[in-house]
Amino acid sequence: MMTPLSKVQTPLSQKCAPSDAPASVPHPTCAPSPRPPPDDAAPVTPLPAVAAPLRPSRVPPPCPCRAPPGRTRSRPPPRRAGRGASASVGGGTRLRGPPPPPSLLPATLWVGGWRDGLPPPPPPRRRRPPLAPGRPPSPPPSPPPPAPLPPPRLAIRRVQLHNFKSYGGTVTVGPFHKRFSAIVGPNGSGKSNVIDAxxxxxxxxAKQMRLSKVSELLHNSATHRGVTAATVTVDFHEIVDTGDGDEDYTVAPGSTFSVARTAFKNNSxxxxxxxxxxxxxxxxAVLRRKGVDLEHNRFLILQGEVEQIAMLKPKAxxxxxxxxxxYLEDIIGSSAxxxxxERLAAEVEALNEARLAKLHLAKAVERERDGLVGAKDEAEAFLALEGELASARAALLRDALAGEVAAAATVCARRAALQARVDAARAAVAAAADGxxxxxxxxxAEKKKVDGAAAAATAAHDAAVALERKDIQLREAAKHGAAKEKKQAAAAEREGAKAASATADAAAHGEAAAAATAAGAGHTADLAAAEAALAALYDRLRGETEPLRRQVEAAQRALMPHTAAVHDASRAVDGAAKEADLLAAELAAPDRARAAAAAEVDAVAAALTAARERLAAAEATAAATxxxxxxxxxxxxxxxxAARDAEARLPPLRVTVERRRSAAAERAGRSRLFGALADEPSLRIVGRLAALACVDxxxxxxxxxxxGGTxxxxxxxxxxxxxxxxxxxxxxGLGRATFIILDKLRYLERGMGAAPSSxxxxxxxLLRPPAGGGAAQRRPARGRPCARRFIMRSATRLWPTPSTAPRGRRSSRRAGRAS
Structure with missing residues (x-):
């Protein structure tokens, strides 16, 4: 919010007029512009309101009425007034610009030589000298080219508020000044609401406008009730400045547009x-193209934001x-x-590190090069001796070459004689080859005849074998047919006997069935009465025997697999015996039913008593349980x-056990390998590298x-x-081992005597022979060879000698097993 100007309660035009000159007229820059409002504008409210310009403008000239108190307005020397002339106001202030109209100046004010509001007389015009005879008149001077107009800039034309906060109905604020406007009014008059709009x-x-939700922006008063929406419309246009006056501008064609936002009661x-x-x-996007950035707030600075920006740290x-x-990089767009x-800085840092590494390496190489100067001199001397030796060898080779040439001539003569003998032998061989x-x-030719006779004999033999095999098959088929015919005749006789027996049995069973049917009809009435009595008994005992019935059903379901086996066994009984049993069971059914019912009643009573006893025992057992x-x-x-703790401790313990087991197995394998190598008399082993020297x-x-691992x-x-x-x-099959061959390390001998670079x-x-000479060593309390380990860099400094090699092998065996 623009605090300094929003709290002004007295118009600037009233402050410009002195108290002792009520008839004086304010300066044009203090008085409002007499420009009439547009025809389509709504009625303007008495509150003077204005919007801040989008671009900075020059400060208007100060009011000439604000002369310092106590100073008299002296009459300045007369000056010629015109556009762009300087004017003295109040004896000290100088203004530039067109003079104001006489009707707006007080009678006692001198401005550029004017007095009593009357313009000065025009200056005398200089008369042009006459033209010379015969000379054509010179063309009038061409007017200077007009000054280029500035580019168009965006400006706010007016703001329309409809039912927005304290503005009920439709209120239009504007039109605005092209450069600078201020909002003045008493407290609570709605100055802040214009900025909020x-x-x-x-x-x-809404929170940035000191509200909690959008629906609070709607106007609510006694005269305007039930408002459901509030709208704010801002009209923009692009203008081109044509001068310093308030009206000296033109509107760019097609540049007028409006942006509106409507808030609804449902907070949308x-x-x-x-x-x-x-x-x-x-x-x-539209406002960004016009130069108004809503994302980075480059067009509007509210109250307190200047101090907030000034309090920012130089860098985050x-x-x-x-x-x-x-903040500035975000505004100007360089944050992209x-x-x-950062990427290039990281690359520069990486390149600097690489440069330092290369520099350190170069320095190390230089020190190494300086340390090899003595070796270089020795190498040059050695090469000179090698050259002399090569010259001597060349002379010897030349002498040997001359002898070899003479021997070659003799060999060529012998070769010619032998070649003649070879040619004769080749001719004899060619004659023998023709034979x-x-x-x-x-x-x-003879072999072809023999092969034909053998093929004919083989074909005849195969035909005879095939005929014999066919004869055997035919005989066996005849025997099989005769035996099959005999079996079919015997089976026919047996089937006829079975059919006669079955006919006789069917007749006997028919007579027995008729007798059983007649006997069963007499017992049907008795069976019906017994069944009715049994049903009444079942109804009376069903409620008492329900638990037992469930148990019986459970037992029956458990016996169902065994029932199937029983049924399979009963099917094997003869059919006639089964029918007799069924007839006897039908006759004795009523007696069995009565006996079963009585037994069932006794069983139910006994089961009920036992169930009550089990219930009491179960309750006591439940309390104890x-x-x-x-x-x-x-x-x-x-x-x-405890199990979780043990499981948590188990993996590390397993890893430790496996590591120790692997280490023990590795040490045992190395010990076996070193012991086997040391015990073999045919091998000439100097020893293990770690056992050949000591270090502090x-x-x-x-x-x-x-x-390392060497x-x-x-x-x-x-x-x-x-x-x-x-x-x-x-x-x-003892495994693998790595061997160091001393003959291959002769090139390191020269580096042993070089002086150290530091x-x-x-x-x-710092290496020294182990105690006892050669590869022998003493065993400390921890069982490790000598004091510590050893690293060897040259073949000629190994202490074991051929005379002490056997003892070195024994020491190596002990060292390998100990380590």
């Missing part, structure tokens, strides 16, 4: 562009904060290059916690890090010895 149109939320809102419903994104301390640098800058070819032709369940639950919870305990870690390598003198050791390990000792210089 612009914030509302430009997409601000809607945007409109020239009466067409649009989204806020489209409004933001963290990526989540905002500093003045980030921040990722590229052999003739014999081959005769042999081929509840305490046990509680205790058991606590025990189970404790056991579960202070340098144990450094030597171990420098040597401390378990086995040292031999020649490649043949290494090959023999590898073949021995392969034949015995005053500090090298690890190589």
């Amino acid at each position: 612009m914030l509302f149109v430009f997409g601000k939320r 809102s809607r945007y409109a562009l020239d009466g067409r419903t649009v989204t806020f994104g489209e409004v933001n 301390p963290t990526p989540h904060d905002t500093g003045l640098l980030e 290059h921040v990722p590229d800058i 052999v070819a003739a014999l081959d032709k005769r042999h081929a 509840a305490d046990g369940v509680t205790a058991a639950g606590r025990a189970v919870a404790a056991a579960s916690a 305990a202070r340098y144990d870690v450094a030597v171990g890090a420098a040597a 401390l378990d390598n086995i040292v031999v003198r020649t490649a043949d010895e290494a090959t023999a050791a590898v073949e021995f390990l392969r034949s015995r 005053a500090l000792p090298r690890l190589f210089d």
Whole structure:
């Protein structure tokens, strides 16, 4: 909000007029413009309101009425007035611009030589000299080209409010000044609501307008009740300044447009562009093209935002904060290059690190080069001696070449004689070959005849075998047909006997069935009476025997698999016996029913008593079991916690056990491998590298890090010895081993004597032979060879000698097993 101007309660025109000159007229810059409002504008409210310009403008000239008190207006020297002339106001202030009309000046004010409101007499015109005879008149001077007009700029024409906050109905604020406007009025007159209306149109939320929801923006008064929507419309146009006056501008054709926003009672809102419903994104895009950035707030500064911007830190301390640098980069749009800058900074840092690494490497190479100067001189001397030796060898080779040439001539003569003998032998061989070819032709003809006779014999033999096989098949078929015919005759006789027997049985069973039917008709009435009595008994006992019936049904369901087996067994009984049993059962059915009912009643009573006893026992058992369940639950919870702790500790323990087991197996394998190599008399093994020298305990870690896994390598003198050791390990299946061949390390001898590049000792210089000489060593309390480990860099500094090699092998065996 614009605080300094919004709190002014007295118009500027009243402050410009002095108290002792009521008849004086204010300066044009203090008085409002007499420009009439447009025809389509709504009636303007008495509140003077105006909107802030979108671009800065020049400050209007000060009012000449504001002369310092106590100073007299002296009459200045007469000056010629005109456009752009300077004017003295109040004796000290100088103005530039066109003079005001005489009717707006007081009678006692001198401005540029005017007095009593009368314009000065025009200056005398200079007379042009006459033209010379015969000379044509000169053309009038061309007018200067007009000054280029400034580009059009966006300005707010007016603001229309409909039922917005304190403005009921439709209220139009405007038209606005082209550069600067102020809102004045007493407290509570609605000055802030005009600014809130612009914030509302430009997409601000309700909380940014000191409200909790959008529906509170609707006007609510006694004269306007039931308002359901509030609308604010801001009319824009682009103007081109043509002068410094209030009316010195023109409106660019086709540049007028309006942006409106409507708030509804359901806390929703809607945007409109020239009466067409649009989204806020489209409004933001249109205003951005016109120079109004709604995202970064580059057009409107509210009360307190200037102080907030001034209090920003020069740079944000963290990526989540905002500093003045980030604020300005966001406004000017350079924040889009921040990722590229950070990426390039990271690349520069990486390149600097690479440069430092290369520089350190170059310095190290220089130091190494300086340390090799002595070796270079020795190499040059060695090369000179090699050259002399090569010259001497060349002379010897020339002498040997001359002897070889003479011997070659003798050999050539012998070769010619032998070639003649070879040619004669070749002629004899060619004649013998012709004879052999003739014999081959005769042999081929005879062989073809023999092959034809053999093929004919084989075909005759195959035909005879086929005929014999067919004869055997025919005989066997005849025998099989005769046996089958006999079996069919015997089966026909047996089937006839069975049919006669079945006919006789059917007749006997028919007579027995008729007798049984007659006997059963007499017992039908007795069976019906017994069934009625049984049904009444069943109804009376059904309620009492229901639990037992359920138990019986459960038992029957359990017996169903066995029932199937019983049915299968009963089917095997003879049919006639089964019919007799069924007739006897029908006769005895009433007696069995009565006996079964009595037995069932007794069983039900006994079962009821037993069930009551079981119920009492179950209640007592349940009371005793509840305490046990509680205790058991606590025990189970404790056991579960212990089990979880044990499971949590189990994986690390397994890893540790597996690691130790692997280490033990590896040590055992190495011990077996080193022991087998040391015990083999045919192998010449110097020893294990870690057992051939000692170093002080202070340098144990450094030597171990420098040597790495080479401390378990086995040292031999020649490649043949290494090959023999590898073949021995392969034949015995003892595993793999790495061998160091001393003959291949002769090139390191020269580096042993080089002076160190610094005053500090090298690890190589700190090595010493183990106690006892050769590869022998003493065992400390921890069982490790010597004091610490050893790394060897040259073949000639190994202490074992051929005379001490056997003892070195024994020491190597002990060292391998100990480690």
